[in-house]
Amino acid sequence: MKCHRGQLIIILACLVVYSCTIFEKDFDNPVDFEANEEKGIGAPTLVFYPKSQTKTTSDSVVVGSFIVFKDDSSMEDFSGVHLQIIFPDSYLELDTIKPGLFITDTSNSMPLFTYTFDSVNTIDIYAYFLDTLKPDLLGTGHLADLVFNPTSTGSDSVSYHLNACEMIDHEDNVIVLKGDRGAEVIVQ
């Protein structure tokens, strides 16, 4: 009986202690500049959203391309970007590339957005902001959506080739890109 009482007390104590689990502070949204900084990736950063997705072969895979700026005055405005994106062609084929809303002007028209595809696994996107009211842009925003069709199952990443990517202001001055984050695509 005494043994049972002791066990009961231990069980109750464990319940209290383990009921109060401390969750891990896990902020890892690629669009969040603080999360990127915590991972040692400075801004401005080229990222994909979502950072990971799992699809079946019958689904379409949509990967968003974003530019992430830090929310302070140290950032420089930009007007145009060149993105070079590499995707795993072993199980994905490019379907469509859609422009993001961030670089459209105030009348929501599409100033300049074009891309090239080497028919293998590399996509080059060129976009330029041509608003009549302001010459440059600043802030985190959506640059493009890449739509892929799975050809088989596999697991790999869509990534930027950072050395080939470029960002410029309206006077054609280069703005240094501090980092990039890829996105994991799993097709089952």
Place this chain on the structure above:
Amino acid sequence: MKKILQYFLFFFLGSLYSANLESTFLVLNHFDKFLPNADSSLIENFSNSSFEFDSTFNILFEDIDNHENPASSYMNTIKELGAKHKVNFILCNQIKHVNDRFMLEGQLFNTRSGGLIYRRKIDLTNYINGQINELSMWVGNVTGSVNDEWQKNRESILFRGSEDIEYKKTPMGAAMRSLVAPGWGQVYSDKKVSAGVWAGTESTLSLAVLISFLKYDVAAKSYKSNLKLYNETDDEKEVAKYRASAENNWDDHVTFSALAIAFAGATGTGWVANSIHAWIVGPRAYKNLYQKWDPKSPNTTG
């Protein structure tokens, strides 16, 4: 008159002739409250007695321990009384009551020398007709006419055989009760105040544990909810908003978790301490019926 009524001070003056016809006694009784049948019992137990009430002997019932030489404190008074009543000895008996106990102090003086030659103090729990029985035993012991009935009366009530005594309440019983519900063991031991303190303390701590845990739970759920929303949006402003909310929730859930664990620890420790306390103050049988006389503790009115 009021004082006499309040304390029921009366002096019972009698001359007793013991079996030894050569020894004569003057007995002075001083009770702090009325004892029914005291005089009639003494008349019945000790024949050839006469009574006279006199309030002039208060001095003999003062605390002689305060005197420099207690044994010779009242030499002249004793001698005068002895000559007046033509007795060899004077026996002063005093009974005081404190709660459920009574103290009987007897002093035997020799009238030829005026000195105290025998003194006895008894501290007893009340029993039926206990004061008269103890008084009779003491007077009988001094005068040499002890009645076996008195001894049997005392023994039948106070000195039961240990094998016949049942201790239904035990310290372990109190401890186990307090382990089940704080304060129950103290109630079981008639310690109402400490029972209330333990029950109140443990209730408060338990409530604090519950409140902290509920707040922790709310904060943890909000954190998970905001984290999910944070992960599911690609809007810069929403990301910042959900992150700020989730961080606040995370801080809250850490704080309330720590509080819940701390209060739970205090509750558990208090619970065990309460059980140990119940065991310490638990009901135990009296081992000594005769206790050391403490002249400072009893209420010495009368």
